[in-house]
Amino acid sequence: MTRRDGHPLDHRAPWESGEARERPCAWSSRPDGGAVEGPFDLGFAAAHGLELTVGRGETALVVRRGELLAVHLEGRHLLRVADGCDGALPSNGLLTLCHDDRIIPVPWHGPIPLPGRRSPAPLVALAAGRFDVLIVDPVRLQRTVLRDGIAPGADLCCAALGHLVPTVSALCLSRRGGSPGSPELQDVLAGLTPGDLDAELARYGLVCAALHPGPDTAAPVEGPVAPLLHLV
Numbered sequence: 001m002t003r004r005d006g007h008p009l010d011h012r013a014p015w016e017s018g019e020a021r022e023r024p025c026a027w028s029s030r031p032d033g034g035a036v037e038g039p040f041d042l043g044f045a046a047a048h049g050l051e052l053t054v055g056r057g058e059t060a061l062v063v064r065r066g067e068l069l070a071v072h073l074e075g076r077h078l079l080r081v082a083d084g085c086d087g088a089l090p091s092n093g094l095l096t097l098c099h100d101d102r103i104i105p106v107p108w109h110g111p112i113p114l115p116g117r118r119s120p121a122p123l124v125a126l127a128a129g130r131f132d133v134l135i136v137d138p139v140r141l142q143r144t145v146l147r148d149g150i151a152p153g154a155d156l157c158c159a160a161l162g163h164l165v166p167t168v169s170a171l172c173l174s175r176r177g178g179s180p181g182s183p184e185l186q187d188v189l190a191g192l193t194p195g196d197l198d199a200e201l202a203r204y205g206l207v208c209a210a211l212h213p214g215p216d217t218a219a220p221v222e223g224p225v226a227p228l229l230h231l232v
Contacts, residue, residue: 024049024078027095029058035102035135036146036153039063039094042081046091050079057100059138064093066148071139094149098138103209104157105132110166112173112185125185129165130212131197133157137205144204160204164197165189165211172196189213 025045029037042050042062053076054060060072069089070079080088109128135141145160146153172188194208201208 024051026051026053028053029055029097029099033097033099033102034154035099035104036096036141036157037099038096038153039146039149040096042089042093042095043091045079045081046083048081050077050081050089052077052079052095054097059098059100061096061098061138061142061146061149062089062093063096063142063146063149064090068139068142069093096142096146096149096153098135098141098153100135100138103132103134104154104206105130106158106161106164108162108165110163112166112169127166127169127185127189129189131165131194132209132212133161133201133206134209135205136207140203140205157204157206161201161206164200165192168192168196168200 025048027045027050052060052072054072054074056074058074060070060077061068062070062072081091081093082088083091107128107130109126112125112127141157142149145156147156169185169188169192172192173185190213192211192213194211197208197211
């Protein structure tokens, strides 16, 4: 028995039997899916091939162990999935679908050093919030963030980008000078715009759609500061 219409992992997809076993598996995105759907193991289509429908604003990426094997744009594509055959995709390949009109919400939190402190134990404020990104270059996103495609794409984006606002905020504070304090940090966070993140996001094929500051920063604390790591 073989699934036809709809997402291969969608329990609502109807079943067919008999001759349907010889037909390629039909695959398309979920209407309510996220900006990055997948990765999905192509092994499910190894015996039948894959009839892939890519909608407007969507890009399908096929990778294996981090190597980009194929990029499919809007349209219907009949893909052969077979190991060791020329022109076919490997059964251990991974398929990811990226949408340019669906946001990826990225929560962030972290310690932000406040400037003007000469003590070896700097004054630190803790802050948190969220920003939303859109995909503008799926291939660049795959090469810098999704990479081997093993983990869910949205999770990889959140892990890789969570450092951005704390880093940008710390840089803005260091340029201001003046007396340190959490009210000044709140002012910096409130004044950030999506464009403040775009230069860094461009490296990942992304653009910032909106910033959502969190609650007021916590009271400054004394103590060592964990470095703001660049995770990608």
